[in-house]
Amino acid sequence: MTDVTHTLHLTVQHPRPDLVIVTVAGDVDVHTAPSLRSGALEIIQHGHSGLALDLAQVGFCDSAGLSAIIGIWHAAQEASGSLSLAAVPDRLMRMLTLTGIDTLLPV
Numbered sequence: 269m270t271d272v273t274h275t276l277h278l279t280v281q282h283p284r285p286d287l288v289i290v291t292v293a294g295d296v297d298v299h300t301a302p303s304l305r306s307g308a309l310e311i312i313q314h315g316h317s318g319l320a321l322d323l324a325q326v327g328f329c330d331s332a333g334l335s336a337i338i339g340i341w342h343a344a345q346e347a348s349g350s351l352s353l354a355a356v357p358d359r360l361m362r363m364l365t366l367t368g369i370d371t372l373l374p375v
Contacts, residue, residue: 276300278307288316289354293325296333305336309343317349324355334363341373350374 276294283289288311296304308319319340323329337353344351352374356364364370 274299291322295328298332301332301336308340317347
């Protein structure tokens with residue numbers, strides 16, 4: 269059983285002018301997904317439309333978290349940018365595969 273902590277930390281790195289990496293640590297659920305979405309949308313609104321989410325430290329992700337990722341992807345596309353996912357945990361990868369989102373986003 270997974271212990272859900274409702275805690276989320278975002279770390280932002282700018283390794284190149286055209287890329288921002290957001291390291292997501294914690295649980296992405298109904299309580300924390302709005303923080304992920306707003307943090308990523310703020311980055312996109314500041315002109316950084318090449319975004320990668322490093323999900324290696326995500327312990328849990330529910331449908332609200334999945335919805336936040338899809339919303340971020342739509343916002344990046346609207347800004348003529350992109351979203352990619354890195355180091356996706358197995359449990360989340362299964363969710364992405366089951367929903368077909370893995371065919372839309374580079375993982």
